[in-house]
Amino acid sequence: MFLEFPKGFFWGAATAAHQVEGDNYNDWTDWEEKNSIRLARSAIALARQADRFPEMFDADNYISGKACNHYNLFEKDFDIAKKLGHNAHRFSIEWSRIEPEEGKFNEAEIEHYRKVIRALRKRGIEPFVTLWHWTNPLWLAEKGGVAGEKFPFYFSRYVKKVSQSLGEDIKFWITVNEPNIYASLGYITGRQFPGKRNILLGIKAFGNLISAHRAAYASIHENDKFATVGATNNIIYFDPKNNNPINLLMCRIADYFWNIIFYKKISDSSDFLGCNYYSKKSVGFFGDAKKTDKSDLGWDIFPEGIYYLLKDIAKLKKPLFIFENGIADADDSERSDFIKNHLASVHKAISEGVDIRGYFYWSLLDNFEWNKGFWPRFGLIEVDYKTQKRTIRKSSYVYSDIIKNNGIEL
Ligand code: FCB
Numbered sequence: 321m322f323l324e325f326p327k328g329f330f331w332g333a334a335t336a337a338h339q340v341e342g343d344n345y346n347d348w349t350d351w352e353e354k355n356s357i358r359l360a361r362s363a364i365a366l367a368r369q370a371d372r373f374p375e376m377f378d379a380d381n382y383i384s385g386k387a388c389n390h391y392n393l394f395e396k397d398f399d400i401a402k403k404l405g406h407n408a409h410r411f412s413i414e415w416s417r418i419e420p421e422e423g424k425f426n427e428a429e430i431e432h433y434r435k436v437i438r439a440l441r442k443r444g445i446e447p448f449v450t451l452w453h454w455t456n457p458l459w460l461a462e463k464g465g466v467a468g469e470k471f472p473f474y475f476s477r478y479v480k481k482v483s484q485s486l487g488e489d490i491k492f493w494i495t496v497n498e499p500n501i502y503a504s505l506g507y508i509t510g511r512q513f514p515g516k517r518n519i520l521l522g523i524k525a526f527g528n529l530i531s532a533h534r535a536a537y538a539s540i541h542e543n544d545k546f547a548t549v550g551a552t553n554n555i556i557y558f559d560p561k562n563n564n565p566i567n568l569l570m571c572r573i574a575d576y577f578w579n580i581i582f583y584k585k586i587s588d589s590s591d592f593l594g595c596n597y598y599s600k601k602s603v604g605f606f607g608d609a610k611k612t613d614k615s616d617l618g619w620d621i622f623p624e625g626i627y628y629l630l631k632d633i634a635k636l637k638k639p640l641f642i643f644e645n646g647i648a649d650a651d652d653s654e655r656s657d658f659i660k661n662h663l664a665s666v667h668k669a670i671s672e673g674v675d676i677r678g679y680f681y682w683s684l685l686d687n688f689e690w691n692k693g694f695w696p697r698f699g700l701i702e703v704d705y706k707t708q709k710r711t712i713r714k715s716s717y718v719y720s721d722i723i724k725n726n727g728i729e730l
Contacts, residue, residue, distance in 0.1 A: 552594025
């Protein structure tokens with residue numbers, strides 16, 4: 321059976337500055353230095369993968385350092401994306417490069433991103449630009465970072481500058497990435513930067529990201545009436561262990577707070593909504609978690625989940641994009657099926673009338689996976705971090721055929 325996607329569908333992959341560029345100096349880099357030894361020690365929690373990924377016990381794994389040196393190798397990386405037929409690419413601009421000192425913008429770095437955008441356009445690839453993918457300039461960290469009083473103001477000032485400087489080459493803007501993950505892992509569980517455990521700060525950070533999005537939306541539109549602006553959030557399918565009413569209620573609550581509330585708050589100032597989907601979570605006090613295949617990170621693989629979530633988010637009546645969907649799969653044994661099965665679910669939503677405009681696999685390259693470091697391998701392209709050699713994984717060609725045919729054969 322052949323499942324065809326709408327004409328003009330955007331197909332590509334995503335990256336984020338801090339995870340691929342190398343040589344960044346921002347608040348996250350600072351945290352890496354302070355936490356790498358602790359992270360290496362606590363990796364024991366993932367020990368079922370220890371034989372395959374001994375790097376997880378090495379403190380160096382947790383330092384982003386040169387990453388993929390994509391800052392210098394972007395042309396080569398985009399050559400590969402083009403060869404694979406991608407017609408779109410999502411990447412992020414690193415705020416700490418653009419505004420290394422408060423209120424002082426670095427024109428050379430703006431020029432760098434102009435080159436990145438033009439390199440994409442030259443290859444017929446539509447740029448989708450994320451303005452904030454979790455990292456901040458150091459001066460901002462001193463003012464309380466994302467939870468600081470004036471975060472929305474600082475963010476929209478930076479966005480104004482970027483949109484005035486680069487706007488003529490950009491149609492699609494993604495203001496903020498995954499406020500829910502950032503606020504909860506950063507401020508509530510403390511598992512990643514800034515490592516706080518304070519619910520009130522978490523709520524403040526989340527609220528600030530909503531305000532920041534709204535302010536950025538206005539300032540981009542002021543500069544360009546025709547720009548298309550949205551934000552992207554992480555979505556999870558909450559799966560009740562069994563149908564006990566308490567389990568079901570817990571799922572509904574989790575679903576509302578994780579998957580819906582952010583979109584509701586921003587939908588009147590968004591031209592589209594972005595969804596990043598990876599996995600499901602089993603919920604409830606009663607029954608056992610259903611067994612599913614897992615990625616190298618131990619995340620449940622559950623392609624049906626994205627269908628239900630897209631149907632739900634579609635009630636807000638905005639065009640949708642899938643800006644991230646991918647798997648940590650070092651030996652590339654699951655990735656092709658992962659992509660196909662998720663796309664089948666996306667297609668099902670489209671065939672029932674959901675307006676979905678594009679799909680971006682996470683990620684174009686293996687990269688620095690935040691508090692897990694380099695060992696998880698998400699890339700369509702394998703990266704040898706010692707030599708910076710790129711090797712195209714087999715699943716990339718499967719994805720490439722899907723793009724060529726604008727559909728999947730099941
Ligand atoms: C998402 C992040 C992205 C990447 C993937 C695996 O939560 O947005 O940067 O790390 O997870």
